[in-house]
Amino acid sequence: MFRKIKGGVHPHDEKQSTEDKKIEFMPIPQKLFVPVHQHIGQASIPVVAVGDMVKKGQLIAETADGRGTPVHAPTSGKVTELGNYPNPIYGSSLCVVIESDGLDEWQENLLTTRNYENLTPEEMIDIIFKNGIVGMGGAAFPTHIKLAPPKDRHIDTLIVNGAECEPYLTSDHRTMMEYPDDVIKGTLIAMKILGVSKCYLGIEINKPKAIALMLEKCKGTPIEVVELETRYPQGAEKMMILAITGKEVPSGKLPMDVGCVVQNVGSLKAVADAVEKNIPLIERIVTVAGKTVKDPKNVMAKLGTPFSELFKYCGGFTGKNGKLIMGGPMMGQAQVNIEAVIVKATSGIVTISEKDVDYVPERACIRCGRCIEACTMHLMPSTLSILSEKGQHQTAQTDYNLMDCVECGCCYYVCPSRRNIVHYIRQSKAKNAMVRNAIKTGSK
Amino acid sequence: MEPKETTANIQKPEKLVITSSPHIHDTESVTKIMWIVNLTLLPAAIFSVINFGIPALVTMLLCIAGSIACEAAIQYWRKKEITVSDGSAVLTGLLLAMCLPPGIAWFVPLIGAFAAIAIAKHTMGGLGYNVFNPAHIGRAFIMASYPVAMTTWAVSRIGNNGDFAGAISKIGTLDAVTAATPLGILKQQGYDALVSSFGGQMEMYQALLIGNRGGSLGETSSILLILGGLVLIAKKYIKWQVPVAMIGTVGILTWAFGGKAGLFTGDPILHMLSGGLIIGAFFMATDMVTTPMTTKGQIIFGIGCGLITVLIRLYGGYPEGVCYSILLMNAVTPLIDRYIFPVKFGALPEPVKRS
Numbered sequence: 001m002f003r004k005i006k007g008g009v010h011p012h013d014e015k016q017s018t019e020d021k022k023i024e025f026m027p028i029p030q031k032l033f034v035p036v037h038q039h040i041g042q043a044s045i046p047v048v049a050v051g052d053m054v055k056k057g058q059l060i061a062e063t064a065d066g067r068g069t070p071v072h073a074p075t076s077g078k079v080t081e082l083g084n085y086p087n088p089i090y091g092s093s094l095c096v097v098i099e100s101d102g103l104d105e106w107q108e109n110l111l112t113t114r115n116y117e118n119l120t121p122e123e124m125i126d127i128i129f130k131n132g133i134v135g136m137g138g139a140a141f142p143t144h145i146k147l148a149p150p151k152d153r154h155i156d157t158l159i160v161n162g163a164e165c166e167p168y169l170t171s172d173h174r175t176m177m178e179y180p181d182d183v184i185k186g187t188l189i190a191m192k193i194l195g196v197s198k199c200y201l202g203i204e205i206n207k208p209k210a211i212a213l214m215l216e217k218c219k220g221t222p223i224e225v226v227e228l229e230t231r232y233p234q235g236a237e238k239m240m241i242l243a244i245t246g247k248e249v250p251s252g253k254l255p256m257d258v259g260c261v262v263q264n265v266g267s268l269k270a271v272a273d274a275v276e277k278n279i280p281l282i283e284r285i286v287t288v289a290g291k292t293v294k295d296p297k298n299v300m301a302k303l304g305t306p307f308s309e310l311f312k313y314c315g316g317f318t319g320k321n322g323k324l325i326m327g328g329p330m331m332g333q334a335q336v337n338i339e340a341v342i343v344k345a346t347s348g349i350v351t352i353s354e355k356d357v358d359y360v361p362e363r364a365c366i367r368c369g370r371c372i373e374a375c376t377m378h379l380m381p382s383t384l385s386i387l388s389e390k391g392q393h394q395t396a397q398t399d400y401n402l403m404d405c406v407e408c409g410c411c412y413y414v415c416p417s418r419r420n421i422v423h424y425i426r427q428s429k430a431k432n433a434m435v436r437n438a439i440k441t442g443s444k
Numbered sequence: 445m446e447p448k449e450t451t452a453n454i455q456k457p458e459k460l461v462i463t464s465s466p467h468i469h470d471t472e473s474v475t476k477i478m479w480i481v482n483l484t485l486l487p488a489a490i491f492s493v494i495n496f497g498i499p500a501l502v503t504m505l506l507c508i509a510g511s512i513a514c515e516a517a518i519q520y521w522r523k524k525e526i527t528v529s530d531g532s533a534v535l536t537g538l539l540l541a542m543c544l545p546p547g548i549a550w551f552v553p554l555i556g557a558f559a560a561i562a563i564a565k566h567t568m569g570g571l572g573y574n575v576f577n578p579a580h581i582g583r584a585f586i587m588a589s590y591p592v593a594m595t596t597w598a599v600s601r602i603g604n605n606g607d608f609a610g611a612i613s614k615i616g617t618l619d620a621v622t623a624a625t626p627l628g629i630l631k632q633q634g635y636d637a638l639v640s641s642f643g644g645q646m647e648m649y650q651a652l653l654i655g656n657r658g659g660s661l662g663e664t665s666s667i668l669l670i671l672g673g674l675v676l677i678a679k680k681y682i683k684w685q686v687p688v689a690m691i692g693t694v695g696i697l698t699w700a701f702g703g704k705a706g707l708f709t710g711d712p713i714l715h716m717l718s719g720g721l722i723i724g725a726f727f728m729a730t731d732m733v734t735t736p737m738t739t740k741g742q743i744i745f746g747i748g749c750g751l752i753t754v755l756i757r758l759y760g761g762y763p764e765g766v767c768y769s770i771l772l773m774n775a776v777t778p779l780i781d782r783y784i785f786p787v788k789f790g791a792l793p794e795p796v797k798r799s
Contacts (some may be wrong), residue, residue, distance in 0.1 A: 009470070009586065011468055013469070038759075071490055142504035142596060157763060165660065167468065222779040238789065238790070248789060249789075249790050250790040251789065251791055253790070262507060323462075323463075325467055327465075329465075330468065331465050331466065332465055333465065334461065334462045334464075334465070334552045335460065335462075336460060337460075352468075358467075358468075358469050360473065361525075363474055363572070364570065364571060364573060365567075365572050366474055366571060366732050367572065367732055367735075368731050369732070369739075370472075370738075372785075375786075377788060377789040378786040379786070380738075381786055383781075401788045404788050409466030411466055412469065412711075413466055413469055413470055414472065415467065415469075416472045416473050416474045416476070417474055417572070418469065418473065420463065420464055421689075422464055422466065423463075423464035423695050
């Protein structure tokens with residue numbers, strides 16, 4: 001029933017090193033560096049002071065503007081410092097440093113048992129907000145906003161994203177394998193909040209075990225499991241909607257404009273935990289993989305755990321690292337510092353060995369058109385990169401649909417001249433934003 | 445936060461490479477593409493040495509050496525990185541040689557290589573920036589400068605009898621026997637004279653396909669060129685639509701207008717297999733740099749090339765027009781790219797379905 005997405009690439013998925021390994025619970029490190037800024041929007045504001053004793057699940061930072069999400073203590077212990085420490089998304093940001101007392105004690109009266117069927121959508125949205133749930137596929141968009149679209153939008157379909165099209169990452173796969181009931185519970189909660197009756201769970205066919213398990217578990221529920229072709233970037237919202245419903249999200253619009261909401265399986269598990277047990281988002285499943293990792297695995301790690309601790313837990317390195325990436329190798333962010341910490345958006349940390357780092361110098365575009373074929377947004381990446389090189393950022397926007405680029409990276413992946421087209425496009429977008437801001441402030 | 449404190453906290457224990465995403469790449473590169481194209485031309489090139497002997501080899505080596513030397517000299521002089529190892533200069537030289545008559549005077553290939561590399565390629569900025577196909581500019585330059593040398597054709601040593609062994613045994617000899625090309629005979633003496641020169645229609649088709657005939661050194665063996673082209677299609681370096689569009693256009697138009705007896709009496713097979721059409725359609729009209737970037741644009745390009753080729757062959761002064769047709773369409777390429785581009789994702793919203 002599905003339509004194939006046009007374009008895209010099929011990199012070697014490299015998932016075999018971790019896909020069959022059970023999620024391991026990592027011992028709590030001595031110090032956790034919990035950033036207060038883990039999502040898009042403004043940083044949250046700490047509500048604890050140095051010297052305070054905190055319990056697991058206690059609120060430690062609340063939102064500044066109501067659009068962000070609160071942050072909770074991942075374990076019990078003492079706040080020893082509020083200081084700037086490496087943040088994998090923002091370089092560095094204010095962190096609440098918690099020294100673990102080793103007891104891992106929950107805050108009193110925090111956990112409850114609820115049945116979602118007795119709750120109204122508004123109550124559930126509030127619970128999701130208070131427990132700090134964000135999209136765990138990598139973008140960290142606050143879930144309470146996504147599940148509460150404006151009243152004038154009619155939502156008829158919920159799509160659960162289990163595609164996990166990025167190479168190396170298997171955290172969503174393991175979530176489906178080990179917490180299928182939680183994922184389904186979370187899906188039913190999201191369906192109730194949105195008031196939809198149609199729900200699809202999209203899984204790429206390179207995860208046959210997850211497909212079989214979810215097919216089995218979804219029997220008797222309104223959730224329909226859809227097998228998808230293995231293709232990057234199918235996990236991107238717009239591609240997922242196209243593959244499953246055949247609808248194209250209009251340019252410049254959001255999934256809700258075609259009546260769809262897309263949620264990652266990990267986020268739905270977190271939603272189920274929050275709504276039924278009142279567990280805030282304080283830990284997540286992280287894939288630790290890469291050719292230099294001695295023993296790659298999926299780890300349940302507390303937010304604020306430094307990457308170095310995770311690698312130590314995974315047996316350390318077998319060779320020299322060239323790059324350290326948070327997220328998958330196609331869209332993940334290269335990290336400066338191995339002391340950066342796990343945040344809500346960290347679906348995986350992947351290493352690329354020194355010898356695999358692409359040192360091939362960039363050459364002129366030879367106009368082969370491979371990027372045009374690979375572009376899932378049907379743009380002309382080659383032309384965009386050339387315009388950016390020449391500084392014609394405005395032309396790129398007005399004539400070549402610069403703003404439609406989703407930065408999936410397929411154009412760079414196929415480019416024989418090794419031009420980092422995505423980087424050129426990002427530069428153009430940034431330059432245009434600067435000009436827009438200058439015009440705005442100038443006219444004030 | 446004080447900057448001092450920030451630097452104290454954020455240390456760099458290990459040197460890591462920082463780039464924008466993505467962080468992985470497939471195995472294709474310009475160098476790999478260029479050398480594979482060179483390899484796919486090799487069978488036809490080897491055939492030409494058998495067919496025309498050592499002079500063909502000398503011409504090829506002169507063209508390639510000239511191209512490499514020219515590129516290296518220019519890049520050295522401009523203090524740029526010397527990129528002759530990427531195979532693009534070799535490819536230009538080889539393609540230029542393929543469309544020259546075998547046994548042409550030694551200095552002519554060198555002049556052609558200079559025109560191709562120095563004028564067509566590097567005055568524009570080098571690989572990726574050239575507007576016109578360098579090899580064809582080289583050929584057009586020689587055609588204008590040495591028209592007699594360019595129309596003096598050696599005889600096929602394999603000949604109508606398909607005497608491969610004989611041709612190989614004479615490979616090192618030089619010969620001065622000249623003959624006209626099939627399209628030249630067609631232009632000057634007519635279709636019947638052409639057929640009788642091969643001894644029959646089927647024999648003619650066979651010779652055109654296998655290549656035991658006169659002509660430019662690399663364009664005689666259609667079958668080996670098609671084979672090379674198919675490899676490129678399978679490797680996805682070129683699109684099948686382009687050669688099909690170009691050769692198809694030539695076939696249909698020559699069938700319709702090529703005959704003396706009226707409409708649809710022409711011989712499309714003769715036109716499709718002769719001259720530089722096969723090499724042009726598979727290796728020149730599919731050149732990445734000088735043709736449109738989108739598949740749709742490339743099809744328009746191919747049809748345009750076919751159209752101009754037929755106009756020149758049937759109504760122009762030259763017997764052959766592939767070279768000029770491709771050069772003329774190269775000039776139109778920026779215009780095609782300006783107006784033919786893909787419809788962006790979500791540009792035509794379907795009406796939102798309400799359930």
